[in-house]
Amino acid sequence: ATVVAQDKPVIATVVKISGIPWFDRMSTGVAAFALANPDIDASQSGPATADSAQQLQIVNDLVAKGVDALAVVPMDPAVLEGTLQRAIERGIIVVTHEADNQTNTNADVEAFNNADYGTALNERLAQCMGGEGKWTTFVGSLGSRTHMQWVGSGEENAKKYPGMALVDPNNESFDDANGTYEKAKEILRKYPDIKGFQTSAGNDVLGVGRAIDEAGLSGKVCLVGTGLPNPSADLLDSGAITAIGFWDPQKAGMAMNVIAKLLLEKKELTDGMDLGVEGYDHVSVTKGPGAGVLVVGNGMVLADKSNYKQYLF
Amino acid sequence: MSVPPVVYSGEGLSKSKRPGLGELIRKRPEIITLFLLITICIVVGVVNPAFLQASTLIDIGRASVVMGLFALGVLIILAAGGIDVSFTAIAAFTMYSMTLLVQSRLPDLPIAVILIMATVGGALLGVINGLLVHHLKVASLIVTIGTQYLFRGFLLSFIGTVWIMQLPPQMGAFGRRQLLQFESANGAVTTLPVYFLVLPVAAIITWWILNRTLMGRAIFAVGGNSDIASRLGYSLRTVQIFMFGYAGALAGLAGIIHVCANRQANPFDLVGTEINVIAAVVLGGARITGGTGTVFGTMLGVLLIVVINSVLVLVGIPSTWQRLVVGAFILLAAAFFVTRQRRK
Amino acid sequence: MGKSAGQLVMLIVINGLLLVLGALISGGSFLSSYNLQSMASQVPEIGLLAIGVMLAMCAGQGGIDLSGIALANLSGVVSAVIMSTFVSASTDPSAFSIAFIAGAVLIGLLGGIINGALIAYLKITPILCTLGTQMAFMGLAVVVSGGKAVTVGSPALLSSIGNDMVLQVPIAFVIFAFAAALVAALLRFTPYGLWLMLMGTNPKAALYAGFPKNGVLVATYAISGLLSGVAGIIIAARNVNVKFDYGSSYLLIAILIAVMAGVKPEGGYGRVLSVVLSAIALQLMSSLLNFGGLSNFVRDFAWGLLLLTFLAVGRYRIAGFLPSIKRQTNPSAPSPQGPK
Amino acid sequence: MCVPLISQSDAAPFLELKRIEKWFGGVHALRGVDLAFEPGQAYHLLGENGCGKSTVIKIMSGAIKPSAGTIVLHGQRFASVTPIQALSAGIETVYQDLSLLPNLTVAENVALSEQLVRANGRLARLFDRKRLRQTAERALAAAGLPTDRAFLDTVVSELPLASRQLVAIARAIATRARLVIMDEPTTSLTRREVDNLIGVVERLRSENVAVLFVTHKLDECYRIGGNAIVFRDGECVAQGPIQGYSKQQLAELMTGRSIEGKRYRSAAPSQQTLLSVERLEAPGIHQVNLSLRKGEILGITGLADSGRNELAMALAGIAPAMSGTVTLDGKTIHIRRPADAIAHGIGYIPEDRLAEGLFLDKSIRENEIALIISRLSNAFGIVNQQEGRRVAARLSEEMRLNTKDLELPVGSLSGGNQQRVLIGRALTIAPKLLVLHGPTVGVDVGSKDTIYRAIQKLAEAGMGLIIISDDLPELLQNADRILVMNSGQIVAEIDAEQASEDQLYKAILTNAPETAQ
Ligand SMILES: Nc1ncnc2c1ncn2[C@@H]1O[C@H](COP(=O)(O)OP(=O)(O)OP(=O)(O)O)[C@@H](O)[C@H]1O
């Protein structure tokens, strides 16, 4: 039973922070879903500042408002647990993304297996470095679980190459291109012979890339990390960025909403099912950390100079 | 008529005749900041000689441009006994809307004009602050908290939130145009961009206003005691409008430079750094209660903060510990600062 | 006096208006008991911090406390880490809860005392000092937690603090109201309160009158720290987890609430009730906008507008008698003024 | 009756006030005042605290606007003038609160206004540092202050009150003034500084500058001569050559009641010693010995830097003594901070009422109970507000405050009333010893009378009092003994009943410590 005026079921998508390119892209997915499903009222919102407390407030208010389903990309899964629990108790369907450790969720959607992703990034980096030399890692913040997973499995992978030496790992970038830029310069100064960077947050490639570019080290130093094609374009061209890895937030947004719809219709989520979304056409469905399930797609993309132009966002 | 000054010249002289470090420091607290700065550099240099190279200097210099411009504005406002926390919002507002304007409407506007327009735009927003502070007759901290939310809210809800990644060419070019260049061991080059020059110029202008114009004296007068100043014929209105306008102008300029330097216009940038800027100015010897402060000290304060933040990696402090270290250091500096300043 | 009374009335009116407005645009669901409760349980964290800021401001001489939220998180994190090594939340929930609460409160108090000591004895400018401690506290939390979220889980007592109601009122809010009332009483009826408010207007006279100046200062920041500790508990109870960087945006909001409640940054004036009301007003407004599906940026804009209109109204209702004294009978040359 | 005095001389009045009214909220501060000022004349504006002297001055100098009436400047009629207008018309003012800018240097305080006025108040002007120094040097010399760079660059907040007052005067004479207004300029000046100031006034008059002098010290008025203008409760009640009035008459005109300048001290102190201070060492004083009996009133005086202020500070615990013994009522006490002094029953009335004494924005009640807040609180640390109100009400009764509303901000009271609040406050701790530092600074005859009577009553009640003051008549009228200090030591002890003002004055000026008996 919904408390809001219209009778259409309401699916509210809440992102980490609204306005930034990544989630603007996601909103196009939500919009597309809304278009395809006129019988459902789907919309996206998010906090003005990158602060989990602000996101918590929004989710709280939406729960109070009485939406039928929540599709949340938690800033910090842990912080939302309490509220999401209350939401589920109120009979609200909860779907999450980028939070495979979320206990209070009906279904968590991941574009891919985080370990695989980290490994893939690092493999690309190793290949560029020729398995030789010093390298370091950046994470959005030490608190960001997925980022830690990526660099973690990256380190694992690097063990295959005895020549690769990890130095000053896990630098925090706070997803701020500017700060990352300063930090990267420091590292370049401290280790004049550094050969590789593996970065995690969406803006890290921009900061580190700029540092490499300005130092005139494009091509000499390798940089592989999560990033979006459009923003990274010139740095990819100049060779400051070796390769970017990402998944399409648009598709992820659609996938979340589709799953929410299915759950609203009391349908089962079965292993290997097709969500009708590119990259989620054969998802693995396993038991999640909580009562809910963990839905993992195959939406990983690695792009470099040669092929990034196929993805214009 | 013959006057025997013996009676009171006593106080006058005894107060100021005493030379010695204590006296000097009490008069020019920024000396402490300088001392701190030098000590850090020496220590870091010893721990990691990589610190001692031209490129470091250049990087620190370029990194302090934006904060430095902000700080100069804050200095003037602190000197006049006010506080401003809205300047970052002003900067974000002008830089983003300016970039948007150039990108969408006036693609071939020369960079000089862009800079000027941004400065003027910032000044206008600053003047709004000034008018509000003057007519509402409340502490400027309160008013500027309000305007910070107002400006930023307006920017993000009505002007736009989408990052601008492809800057208009002339802006990008300005960000890249270089003054000097250094080649280091690994063939890495460090460049001092042209926009760096803006800071020293702004600093000199600010110094000149504060020390060579009646406005400058009026600012300190108002900072000393606004009631008395107005009784003596200084126009509070003029002073307040000027100081906020000036701070706004510097903020606008800083904003546009921030954009050019980062090759992207991110409307979420800058806001949130205001307290650090104020801290830098206070570390530079300006009293939070107003009436004091020097440009030289302010620049030192900015350098201190920038250096602290940028040597962490070099010294090899693990990232988990960095916040703690910075915090502890600010406390240490502050404590050292006060104790030194108090002993006569 | 007259001023703060006017402020109070205005805040009450604003709250009323917001409720009515909410009822109108949401077709009543804004006033549904669940929403009221959900809002009520969101206020305490920020409300407690705002009271802390108010106390610091009342002490005068540019008094302010920027370390509030950092300290709240620190107390949550450290207490959780320490306690979970001694008692396990699963086997002995109530014992853990009590231990955690005690720990958090203690750490909050300690942090506050550190602030107070630095400001009172080392004479560090409050804004500098609390900026430094803010970073230090946050940093310490990172070191202790390795930057990860620390799970407190929901042992009986804690989870009921986070989720349960007494007479339809969230326990968290009851705690907040109780704490607020306590501070209010402290300010109104105890020597501390009178000392604080007098000292705020003229520290020198306070010295001559033999007030325990440093004591008052330390107490002030200690109480502020204590409140942060309580906030930390509520955060933990509601979110099941604590993390070093939670609520980074609270810093300015807390100040916003305080000044909107008519607390004078120059010191000497402030009313807990007003702070509570203005915290509620801010909460109502943001929930309202979330209900209306308006972006959070609009919320920031609205907050700024609200504060400024507030000041404007306040200015022109009490123009005349009181201000004229303020302006003309100021202690002059001998004692410079606080920030104007 | 009170008609503006226009001499038959050709010199026309260059400033006239016509039917000036001023309301502050509910207070009718000025009730239709007519005044006229001619070049080269000296005027003395006399009246009780709060009769409107400062208000009328602020109106002339443009600090505040009158509620009604006209100001005629050089024949031009204004409803009100701005500070700049007044200044450029040559009206210079030394305000009661000095109105110095604490954070600026002496030179800037003295000479900046001159450049501001030349720029006609516009701030978009260069400021001329050479000119600044020259102007400052000239003015300081004229005011009898040193003119060396060191002094010019001293920040005003580091100067003692006396020098500040002279700096304010220097500012007033820094430009070619037509009328110099001095609102109680001598309050914190020592005798010699006053002599010097009177010299300044004479020179100004000889340069055809008019001088308006506000003071509560009538002798100074007689020494200067000129015209008296007497206010009472916002009205001008008399004008005329001051020589034409006796002190007596003036006092009566001001207060509307009769006050004789007699010696207040009548009772004799008891034999028990209350306080004895031995070999006291503190910043600015050394080897001070003194003793005080119950019910005795001890006067202490000396030049500004004689150490008298430091002695007061040491006894009050503000600048604690480093060595020496203080014995109060038989037992040795240690005064490390003001709280100790209060706890041992030593009350202190600070010299600077506004900065050190009162919480101006707070209510009279809160100010009255400030010292006993902790004593008013019970076992649970709850302050007994009822009791507080009662105490405050009783005190304002005893001290004859002119308002019943104890919730008024104390800042709204006049000088005299504020001082009474302070004295009342000191009594709340039932002191054994009361140290009054300049008890009647800037207080009028009427209020002085009230305060002196209060002092005597306290002495009769067995309290020991120390009055630190440079108002010699005050000491002679109230004290049993007067100690004279010089360079941190006590150099003379004088029996107040026998001594004459000149004897006392000479004792103050003798610099040689060995002249101590
Ligand atoms: N700023 C003010 N605001 C409100 N009321 C005031 C203010 N100043 C004075 N008053 C009131 O106006 C009345 C006249 O004050 P006034 O200073 O004339 O008293 P007074 O008898 O002259 O004092 P004293 O006897 O010390 O000279 C008093 O009741 C006083 O409290």
Ligand SMILES: Nc1ncnc2c1ncn2[C@@H]1O[C@H](COP(=O)(O)OP(=O)(O)OP(=O)(O)O)[C@@H](O)[C@H]1O
């Ligand atoms: N700003 C003000 N607001 C309200 N009342 C005021 C104000 N300033 C002065 N008054 C009142 O106006 C009357 C005249 O004050 P004024 O300062 O002129 O007295 P005064 O003659 O200078 O006294 P004193 O000898 O103590 O300086 C007093 O009642 C005073 O309290």
Ligand SMILES: [Mg+2]
């Ligand atoms: Mg009177």
Ligand SMILES: [Mg+2]
């Ligand atoms: Mg007066």
